[in-house]
Amino acid sequence: MEAKDEEKCKQIDIELIEIDLEIAQLQKRKSDLIKHKEQLKYLSYQRQTDLISDKKKWTHKDFPWYNIVQETLKNKFKLETFRPQQLAAINITLSKHDALLIMPTGGGKSLCYQLPAIIDKGFTLVVSPMVSLMEDQIIQLNKFKINAKMISSYSTKEETKLLYQMMIDGKSMLKLVYCTPERIAKSKIFMTKLQKAYNLNLLSRIAIDEVHCCTTWGHDFRPDYTHLTIFKPMFPDIPVLGLTATASSKVITDTQKLLQIQGCALLKATFNRPNLFYEVKWKPDNKECLDEFESLLKNKFKNQSGIIYTTSIKDCENLKKELRERGCKVGAYHAQLEAPLRTKIHNKWLNGEYQAVVATIAFGLGIDKPDVRFVIHHALSKSIENFYQESGRAGRDGKKSTCLLYYKLSDVFKLSTMVFTTQTGLPNLYSIIKYCLNSKDCRRKLIASHFDESWESIDCNKMCDHCSTELTTKRISITEYCKDLYEILNVTSNNDMKLTAQMLLDSWYGKYNKKMKITNIKPPTFSRMRAEMIVGELLVQNYLAEDFHFTPYSTISYIKRGSNHSKLLQDHQIHMYISKEKFIEPNSKKIKFL
Ligand code: ADP
Numbered sequence: 264m265e266a267k268d269e270e271k272c273k274q275i276d277i278e279l280i281e282i283d284l285e286i287a288q289l290q291k292r293k294s295d296l297i298k299h300k301e302q303l304k305y306l307s308y309q310r311q312t313d314l315i316s317d318k319k320k321w322t323h324k325d326f327p328w329y330n331i332v333q334e335t336l337k338n339k340f341k342l343e344t345f346r347p348q349q350l351a352a353i354n355i356t357l358s359k360h361d362a363l364l365i366m367p368t369g370g371g372k373s374l375c376y377q378l379p380a381i382i383d384k385g386f387t388l389v390v391s392p393m394v395s396l397m398e399d400q401i402i403q404l405n406k407f408k409i410n411a412k413m414i415s416s417y418s419t420k421e422e423t424k425l426l427y428q429m430m431i432d433g434k435s436m437l438k439l440v441y442c443t444p445e446r447i448a449k450s451k452i453f454m455t456k457l458q459k460a461y462n463l464n465l466l467s468r469i470a471i472d473e474v475h476c477c478t479t480w481g482h483d484f485r486p487d488y489t490h491l492t493i494f495k496p497m498f499p500d501i502p503v504l505g506l507t508a509t510a511s512s513k514v515i516t517d518t519q520k521l522l523q524i525q526g527c528a529l530l531k532a533t534f535n536r537p538n539l540f541y542e543v544k545w546k547p548d549n550k551e552c553l554d555e556f557e558s559l560l561k562n563k564f565k566n567q568s569g570i571i572y573t574t575s576i577k578d579c580e581n582l583k584k585e586l587r588e589r590g591c592k593v594g595a596y597h598a599q600l601e602a603p604l605r606t607k608i609h610n611k612w613l614n615g616e617y618q619a620v621v622a623t624i625a626f627g628l629g630i631d632k633p634d635v636r637f638v639i640h641h642a643l644s645k646s647i648e649n650f651y652q653e654s655g656r657a658g659r660d661g662k663k664s665t666c667l668l669y670y671k672l673s674d675v676f677k678l679s680t681m682v683f684t685t686q687t688g689l690p691n692l693y694s695i696i697k698y699c700l701n702s703k704d705c706r707r708k709l710i711a712s713h714f715d716e717s718w719e720s721i722d723c724n725k726m727c728d729h730c731s732t733e734l735t736t737k738r739i740s741i742t743e744y745c746k747d748l749y750e751i752l753n754v755t756s757n758n759d760m761k762l763t764a765q766m767l768l769d770s771w772y773g774k775y776n777k778k779m780k781i782t783n784i785k786p787p788t789f790s791r792m793r794a795e796m797i798v799g800e801l802l803v804q805n806y807l808a809e810d811f812h813f814t815p816y817s818t819i820s821y822i823k824r825g826s827n828h829s830k831l832l833q834d835h836q837i838h839m840y841i842s843k844e845k846f847i848e849p850n851s852k853k854i855k856f857l
Pocket residue numbers: 342343344345346349366367368369370371372373374631
């Protein structure tokens with residue numbers, strides 16, 4: 264190519280980059296606007312339903328079923344008192360209103376349909392996403408001598424036939440029927456029986472567990488849940504009770520729309536788990552990290568039970584192996600193991616043979632071990648939502664437990680390359696990076712804002728790393744560092760090279776200076792750890808952005824300028840907070856403070 268044309272091409276390239284950046288900015292604005300609109304819609308729904316959700320009204324004693332509800336709680340379920348929102352939910356659904364109950368995992372959602380099921384004539388249909396969850400509940404209910412059955416692909420022909428008979432027999436005393444959403448979607452015969460039961464006034468209510476699976480905005484969308492839209496047209500006067508631990512307004516409005524229960528009662532229990540201590544730690548290199556984990560298991564958490572979450576099956580197996588070699592009693596749990604083996608590992612953990620399970624997120628739904636004293640995240644979760652759920656498996660018994668998250672920049676890209684293709688993948692991931700990088704605010708407060716709740720540090724009661732120590736924080740400008748990084752990106756892109764975050768950091772420290780002819784950059788005088796913190800901060804503030812490229816074997820995340828880059832031209836300053844206490848550099852007794 265002639266030099267003139269080459270020059271032109273370069274010009275066009277620059278323009279193309281600028282267009283990309285503008286598109287990214289517009290897209291961000293679009294998604295912000297959509298979010299704002301949803302929030303407004305949600306607020307207006309909430310106003311509409313305020314009357315119906317009026318707490319005082321729904322916990323009054325003058326419901327005709329008051330006595331029998333209290334009696335059933337004590338005599339059937341052997342429980343003393345209701346937890347927050349349980350009584351209101353029960354009264355609403357017994358009054359035949361539709362409702363969504365939003366309550367953190369472990370809060371006691373099941374009771375809100377199990378108890379009314381016993382009181383009403385006929386049976387309650389429960390839609391649940393997993394056979395193992397249904398099995399657990401049925402075993403429990405049968406222990407209480409409550410007639411509950413399930414229908415799944417494991418049911419024999421005889422069992423199914425018997426269940427169908429019971430569903431349309433007013434004298435059968437059948438109280439709960441559990442099924443998966445696939446059954447609603449795919450089994451005409453089941454739907455026919457349901458219709459018949461309805462005509463005989465034997466279908467008393469429909470409970471939909473993990474109802475956020477209806478929407479792609481939730482964290483585990485299940486396409487078969489969309490078939491549940493059929494319930495309202497088919498059974499218009501049958502109350503629907505949706506249950507979830509996902510509280511985002513988008514999920515709620517979407518779910519209401521799909522189930523055709525707009526304007527239904529919304530009941531929300533607080534998400535604060537006061538007995539959980541939240542802490543984020545900077546993850547050291549592999550060996551040091553293993554030393555630290557070994558020490559945690561053998562000292563701080565000695566004789567205590569816990570879970571260690573990892574990102575991939577490979578990490579999970581490796582960590583198990585390494586910890587075992589160091590004499591720790593741990594098992595590995597992930598989706599590649601056969602079901603019987605998984606059950607065996609689960610049981611060994613339940614009976615204390617294993618101190619901890621090293622697990623991927625496949626280990627989750629249905630864990631109901633009350634005395635989990637620690638949940639350690641070996642790497643960050645996909646979102647605050649996921650983190651809250653996973654760490655929330657600690658301390659179900661209400662006793663003090665620890666939720667420890669290990670953060671490292673390179674772990675971010677293991678996850679981002681997995682999630683970036685979904686609509687909410689990256690924003691969700693960045694929300695947890697922000698959580699990790701934050702070096703001054705109460706962790707509880709940060710989690711709360713994600714659930715549209717506001718808790719103050721006083722609600723924390725010194726139960727997070729930031730509230731439990733007096734922090735010396737400082738606001739610093741990182742504008743100049745950002746400019747240096749842009750310069751590196753410019754030079755390398757002129758050389759037709761793309762940089763991953765690690766390569767960008769290497770270049771910043773001068774590794775490629777000669778090769779790339781990067782001349783006017785001063786390498787940082789601080790540790791790599793701090794440099795990583797700055798790069799992370801620039802990513803979440805949209806001054807840097809990820810640029811994903813497919814190869815036949817994997818997806819690579821390169822770094823480019825982010826949509827806020829033009830603000831720098833207008834002399835904008837970028838700031839971040841750092842705290843002295845968090846920055847005792849590894850291997851050095853001396854505290855360096857920028
Ligand atoms: P969720 O579905 O909200 O995650 P579950 O319904 O599985 O929670 O209940 C979690 C645990 O709380 C169960 O062991 C249950 O027996 C217990 N539980 C529920 N309600 C009460 C209550 N009112 N008092 C004491 N324990 C309760």
